[in-house]
Amino acid sequence: MKDLAARALDTAKARGATFADIRLIHSRQESITVKNGKVEVLAIGESQGFGVRVIADGAWGFASSGRVTVKELDRVAALAVRTARAAARVKQGDVDIGPPLRTVGRYQTPFRIDPFSVSLEDKIGLLLAADEAMRRVKGIRVAESAIELTRENKSFASTEGSLIEQEITRVGCGIEAMAEGNGDVQNRSYPNSVGRHHGCGGYEFVQAQDLPGNGQRLAEEAVALLTAKPCPHGVTTLVLDATQLALQLHESCGHPIELDRVLGSEASYAGTSFLTPEKLGAFRYGSTLVNITADATLEGGLGTFGFDDEGAPAQRTPIVRDGIFVGYLTSRETARTLGLASNGTMRADGWNRIPLIRMTNVTLEPGDWAFDDLIADTDEGVYMQTNKSWSIDDKRLNFQFGTEIAWEIKGGKLGAMLKNATYTGITPQFWASCDAICNRSHWNLWGTPNCGKGQPSQTAGVGHGTAPSRFRNVRVGVI
Amino acid sequence: MSGRLLGEAAIKRLLERVLALSKADQTEVVLESNDSALTRFANNVIHQNVTERQTELTIRSVIGKRIGVAKGNDVSEAGLRRIVERAEQIARYQVENPDFVSLPGPIAVRKVEAMLPDTLAFGPERRARVVGIICRRAREKGLVASGALQVEVTELAVANTLGVYAYHPEAMADINIVVMADSSSGYADYFTLDASQIDAEALAREAVDKALRSVNPLDLKPGEYPVILEEYAVSDILDFLGFLGFGAAAVQEGRSFMGGRFGQRIMDPKVSIWDDGLGEGTMPTPFDHEGVPKEKVEFVSRGVANAVCYDSYTAQKEGKHSTGHALPLPNSNGPLPMNLYMGAGTATKEEMLAGVERGIWVTRFHYTRHLHPLTVAVTGMTRDGTFLVERGEITRPIKNLRFTQSYVDALKEVELIGRETRLEGGYFAYNRVPALKLPRWKFVSATEY
Numbered sequence: 001m002k003d004l005a006a007r008a009l010d011t012a013k014a015r016g017a018t019f020a021d022i023r024l025i026h027s028r029q030e031s032i033t034v035k036n037g038k039v040e041v042l043a044i045g046e047s048q049g050f051g052v053r054v055i056a057d058g059a060w061g062f063a064s065s066g067r068v069t070v071k072e073l074d075r076v077a078a079l080a081v082r083t084a085r086a087a088a089r090v091k092q093g094d095v096d097i098g099p100p101l102r103t104v105g106r107y108q109t110p111f112r113i114d115p116f117s118v119s120l121e122d123k124i125g126l127l128l129a130a131d132e133a134m135r136r137v138k139g140i141r142v143a144e145s146a147i148e149l150t151r152e153n154k155s156f157a158s159t160e161g162s163l164i165e166q167e168i169t170r171v172g173c174g175i176e177a178m179a180e181g182n183g184d185v186q187n188r189s190y191p192n193s194v195g196r197h198h199g200c201g202g203y204e205f206v207q208a209q210d211l212p213g214n215g216q217r218l219a220e221e222a223v224a225l226l227t228a229k230p231c232p233h234g235v236t237t238l239v240l241d242a243t244q245l246a247l248q249l250h251e252s253c254g255h256p257i258e259l260d261r262v263l264g265s266e267a268s269y270a271g272t273s274f275l276t277p278e279k280l281g282a283f284r285y286g287s288t289l290v291n292i293t294a295d296a297t298l299e300g301g302l303g304t305f306g307f308d309d310e311g312a313p314a315q316r317t318p319i320v321r322d323g324i325f326v327g328y329l330t331s332r333e334t335a336r337t338l339g340l341a342s343n344g345t346m347r348a349d350g351w352n353r354i355p356l357i358r359m360t361n362v363t364l365e366p367g368d369w370a371f372d373d374l375i376a377d378t379d380e381g382v383y384m385q386t387n388k389s390w391s392i393d394d395k396r397l398n399f400q401f402g403t404e405i406a407w408e409i410k411g412g413k414l415g416a417m418l419k420n421a422t423y424t425g426i427t428p429q430f431w432a433s434c435d436a437i438c439n440r441s442h443w444n445l446w447g448t449p450n451c452g453k454g455q456p457s458q459t460a461g462v463g464h465g466t467a468p469s470r471f472r473n474v475r476v477g478v479i
Numbered sequence: 480m481s482g483r484l485l486g487e488a489a490i491k492r493l494l495e496r497v498l499a500l501s502k503a504d505q506t507e508v509v510l511e512s513n514d515s516a517l518t519r520f521a522n523n524v525i526h527q528n529v530t531e532r533q534t535e536l537t538i539r540s541v542i543g544k545r546i547g548v549a550k551g552n553d554v555s556e557a558g559l560r561r562i563v564e565r566a567e568q569i570a571r572y573q574v575e576n577p578d579f580v581s582l583p584g585p586i587a588v589r590k591v592e593a594m595l596p597d598t599l600a601f602g603p604e605r606r607a608r609v610v611g612i613i614c615r616r617a618r619e620k621g622l623v624a625s626g627a628l629q630v631e632v633t634e635l636a637v638a639n640t641l642g643v644y645a646y647h648p649e650a651m652a653d654i655n656i657v658v659m660a661d662s663s664s665g666y667a668d669y670f671t672l673d674a675s676q677i678d679a680e681a682l683a684r685e686a687v688d689k690a691l692r693s694v695n696p697l698d699l700k701p702g703e704y705p706v707i708l709e710e711y712a713v714s715d716i717l718d719f720l721g722f723l724g725f726g727a728a729a730v731q732e733g734r735s736f737m738g739g740r741f742g743q744r745i746m747d748p749k750v751s752i753w754d755d756g757l758g759e760g761t762m763p764t765p766f767d768h769e770g771v772p773k774e775k776v777e778f779v780s781r782g783v784a785n786a787v788c789y790d791s792y793t794a795q796k797e798g799k800h801s802t803g804h805a806l807p808l809p810n811s812n813g814p815l816p817m818n819l820y821m822g823a824g825t826a827t828k829e830e831m832l833a834g835v836e837r838g839i840w841v842t843r844f845h846y847t848r849h850l851h852p853l854t855v856a857v858t859g860m861t862r863d864g865t866f867l868v869e870r871g872e873i874t875r876p877i878k879n880l881r882f883t884q885s886y887v888d889a890l891k892e893v894e895l896i897g898r899e900t901r902l903e904g905g906y907f908a909y910n911r912v913p914a915l916k917l918p919r920w921k922f923v924s925a926t927e928y
Contacts, residue, residue, distance in 0.1 A: 031809050033809070033811045035811055038574070038576045038577075038578065039573055039574050039576065040576070040811040041548070041808075041809040041810070041811050042546070042547055042548065042569050042570075042572070042573055042809075043547075043548035043549065043550065043569075043808065043809035044548075044549045044550070044565050044566075044569060045549070045550035045551065046549075046550065046551040046552070046553070046561075046562075047535075047550075047551070047552050048552060048553060049533060049552065059525065059528070060526065060527060060528060061528050062527070062528065062529040062530070063529070063530045063531075064529070064530065064531045064532070065531070065532045065533065066532065066533030066534060066535075066552040067532070067533075067534075076532075079530055080530075082603060083516075083528040083529070083530060083603045084528065085603075086518075086525075086528060086602075086603030086604050086606065086607040087518070087525035087526075087528040087603075087607065089525075089604070089607045089608075089611060090520065090523075090524055090525040090607055090610050090611045090614055091524045091525065092522075092523065092524050120569060120572040121572060124572070124573075124574065128574070141732060141733045142732045142733075142734075144811065178732070178733075178734065180733040180734075184853070185733060185734050185852060185853055263522070264521045264522045264623065264625060265519075265521045265522075265526055265527070265625075266521075267521055267623075267625035267657055267659060268519075268520075268521070268625035268626040268627060268655055268656065268657040269627075270846070271845070271862075274927075352531040352533065353529075354527060354529055388850070389848040389849060389850045389858065390848055391846045391847065391848045391858045391859050391860065391881075392846055392860075393845065393846070393860045393862075393879060393881070393926045394845050394846070394860070394862055395926070395927075395928060397926050397927055397928075398860065398879075398881055398924060398925070398926035398927075400858045400881060400883070400923075400924075402850050402858075420850065420851065422850065422858075422883075424881070424923070424924055426926070426927065455517060455519055455527075455627040455629070456515070456517050456529070456531075456629070475924075478858075478883055478923050478924070
C-alpha cells in the first residue's frame with residue numbers, strides 16, 4: 001500500500017501538483033433483512049479503490065478508480081492534476097490549506113465481538129425471532145428487521161508526509177412493524193427509525209438492543225395507533241424523546257455548523273446556513289441550558305474515528321456553550337478563513353468521493369432532570385417519540401418534524417396515545433424555549449447512518465448524544 | 480471503443496465467465512460500469528472537480544428457493560470466483576422463500592441509442608467553459624452562482640442462466656444552477672443525452688433573472704392559496720406518487736394510495752401519469768436490473784387508477800408478468816418506476832396567470848418528506864423564487880413558505896396543465912412534467928427569507 005501511495009503522489013507531483021493526498025480503501029458490507037418471516041435480503045458486498053486529491057495551479061482536482069493497478073494509479077493521478085488545472089480556469093484566488101500537516105498513526109474501532117465472525121445463522125435467527133414477536137400481534141401487515149455491518153480499511157498518505165492506517169467497523173440494526181386497519185396504516189420502529197440505529201463497535205451493539213424482546217411491544221403500539229386520536233393542533237409544551245431530539249439536533253444544529261456550508265459550498269444542493277461567521281461567539285442559539293459539543297472521540301459513536309480524511313486527529317469541539325454559538329465544524333481550507341486550524345471533520349463516503357466537512361458526534365450535553373420528574377412537572381403538553389418525517393429550509397431555520405407516536409401530557413401524567421404528530425418552529429426560537437434536559441441516565445449516543453451531503457451525493461454515518469428534553473410554546477399538529 | 484467504456488464484447492465475456500463459474504440452480508449477474516465526472520461550483524468559482532471510474536458486479540445465486548446476493552468490484556478471475564462463491568455460500572445459509580418462483584426467462588430487448596460522441600468527449604476543460612460562462616453572467620450582475628455539471632458514462636448488462644442477456648451503454652449530462660443575491664435566489668437545470676446541447680447562456684439567464692426578480696421578498700400570511708407550480712415543483716409530486724404508490728410491493732403491503740382503488744377516479748380527469756423507459760424525451764432505459772424489457776405502464780389514466788409496475792418477484796406473487804421495473808439488489812422495497820411522465824395540457828404560463836385573483840407562483844420545492852403514505856401528505860419548503868400573483872400578474876416576491884399538502888388531494892382538481900413538458904431528474908426517477916395550475920395548496924408557515 002505504501003509503495004502504491006508513493007507512486008500516485010510522485011506522479012501527481014511530477015505532473016505539477018503542489019499538494020496531493022491519496023486514500024486506498026477496501027470495504028466490506030453485510031446486509032440482512034427479514035420481512036414477514038422471509039429473509040428478503042442477504043447480501044455481502046466488497047469494494048476496493050483509491051482516490052487522489054490534488055492542488056495544481058491553485059485549484060482542487062480529484063480522480064478515483066476501482067482498479068488498483070500501477071497503470072491505473074498513474075492515469076488517475078495525472079487525471080486529478082488535469083481536473084485541477086481545468087478548475088483553475090474558473091477561480092478567484094489560490095486554495096490555501098494552511099501550514100503542512102504531517103500525521104503518522106494507526107486507529108482501529110474497538111470491539112468485543114467481531115460482527116463479521118458471528119455466523120449468518122445466528123444473525124438470521126435473531127432477526128427471525130424479532131420478526132415472529134412482531135407478527136404474533138394481530139393487525140400487523142408488515143414486519144421488517146435488519147442488521148447491517150460495514151468494515152472499512154483505509155490507508156492515507158500525503159505529499160506532506162502523512163501516513164495513516166485506519167480500520168472502522170460499523171454495526172447497525174432495527175425492527176419496524178406496520179399495522180393496517182381502520183382505513184389507515186401506522187408504523188413503529190425500534191431502537192430508531194429511518195435507517196435504524198448504528199454505532200462503531202462489535203456485535204455486542206446488536207445484542208444490547210434486544211430486538212426480539214421489543215418486538216411485541218412495538219407491534220402493539222403500531223396497532224394501537226390505528227385507532228388513536230390525531231395529534232391536536234395548537235401551541236403547547238413539547239417533550240421530545242432522545243431519538244427524535246437526535247434528528248432535531250442533526251438538522252438544526254449539525255448541518256448549520258458545517259463551515260463549508262456556511263461559506264456557500266453546498267448552496268446549489270441542500271443550501272447554506274443561518275449561522276454566518278459574524279455570529280460566532282456572539283449569537284444566542286438556545287437557552288442557557290443548551291450545551292452542544294462535537295466529539296469524534298466518544299466511544300461507540302457512529303462519528304467516532306482516529307483521524308479525518310485530511311489526516312487531522314479526532315477532536316472534541318465546543319459548539320454551543322450556555323446557549324451561545326461558539327464553534328464550527330471545520331476543514332484545513334475552511335478553518336483558514338477564520339484564522340483557525342482544522343478541528344478534524346473531513347470525511348469521504350468511500351474511495352470515490354472527496355472528503356467534505358461532516359458531523360462527528362454532535363451531542364447535546366445532559367441536564368439534571370429524571371424523565372418521570374420532567375413529565376410530572378409538565379401540566380399540559382405532548383410527548384413525541386421516534387422520528388417519522390423531517391424537513392428544514394435551505395438556511396436551516398424553518399423546520400417541521402413528524403413522529404411515529406405521541407402521548408398527551410395532562411396534569412403531570414402521560415395520557416392518551418396520539419397519531420400523526422408533528423411540530424414546527426424556527427431553529428433559534430425553538431432552542432431558546434428549551435427549559436429542561438434529562439440527566440445522563442437518560443442520555444444515549446444515537447447513530448444516524450444516512451446523512452446526505454454533496455454532489456455527487458455522499459452518505460455519512462454521524463452520531464448524536466441526546467436525552468429527553470422539554471420545549472415551551474411549540475406549534476404542534478401541523479398537518 | 481473509448482477508454483471510458485469496457486465495451487459490449489468484453490462485458491459479455493465477463494458475464495459468461497461468471498455464469499460458467501456458477502454451481503447454483505439459477506444464477507443472475509448484473510454489471511454496472513460507470514465513468515463519471517462532476518464539476519461543482521460555488522461563490523462563482525469551481526471548488527470541487529471530481530472523476531470516478533469503476534465496474535461493479537452483483538450476483539444473485541438461487542439454490543432451490545434460497546437466494547444469496549454478493550457484490551464486488553474486483554473483476555479479476557480471482558475476484559469473480561470470490562463473488563460467485565460468496566453468493567452461493569450465503570444462499571446455502573438462507574431460509575427458503577416460498578414466494579420465490581424463478582428468475583425471469585429471456586425476452587428480446589430493444590436496442591436504444593444513448594451514447595453520443597459529444598457527451599463521451601465532454602472533458603474537464605469543456606465543463607469549465609460552461610461553468611465559466613455561468614459564473615461570469617452572475618458576477619456581472621453582482622450575484623453569486625453555485626451548481627454542478629455532471630457527465631456520466633454508464634454500461635449496464637444483465638445475464639442469467641435461463642438465457643437472459645441485455646446490454647445498454649449510455650452517456651448523459653446534467654447541470655443545476657442556483658444564483659443568489661443577498662435576499663433572493665433563482666434556479667435552472669437541464670438533463671440531456673447530448674452535452675453539447677447545454678446552453679450555458681440560457682441557463683444562466685433563467686437563474687439570474689429569477690434571482691433579480693425575487694430580491695427583497697415580503698412576508699405573506701400562510702394559508703390556502705391557488706398555485707402555479709413550475710415544472711421543477713411538479714417533478715417532486717411525481718417523485719412521491721411513484722415512490723409511495725406506483726410499485727406493486729406498496730400495493731401488496733397495503734401502503735399504497737392505489738390499493739383497492741383500481742378503476743376508480745382518484746385524480747382530475749385531466750391527469751394522466753405513466754412510466755415509459757423507451758418514451759420520447761427521457762433518459763432511455765430499455766430493461767431493468769433483471770434484464771426484463773421495460774413496458775409502458777399507465778398508472779393513472781384520465782384521473783382513474785389503472786395499474787402499478789412489477790418486478791418478477793412481485794409479479795409472481797400475483798400470477799402476473801414483470802413489467803420490467805426491478806431495482807438493483809439488495810432491495811426490500813420492491814419495483815419502482817424510473818421514467819415517469821405526466822401528460823401535457825394546452826395552457827401557456829401566461830394563460831395560467833390569467834384569472835388568478837390572488838395566488839402564489841412556485842419555482843421549486845425544497846427538502847420534501849412524506850408524512851403519510853396513503854394520503855401522500857408531504858411537507859416541504861418553497862425555494863429559489865416564490866412570488867405573489869394578483870389579478871393575473873406576478874406582482875412581488877415573497878418569503879419562502881412551508882407547505883403541508885396531500886399530493887393526491889392536490890391533483891383531484893387541476894385547473895390547467897402546461898402545454899410544454901420538461902425533463903427533470905427527481906429523487907428516484909426521471910420525470911417528464913408540465914407546469915400545473917391548481918385551485919388550492921396549503922401553506923402552513925413562513926421562514927425568515
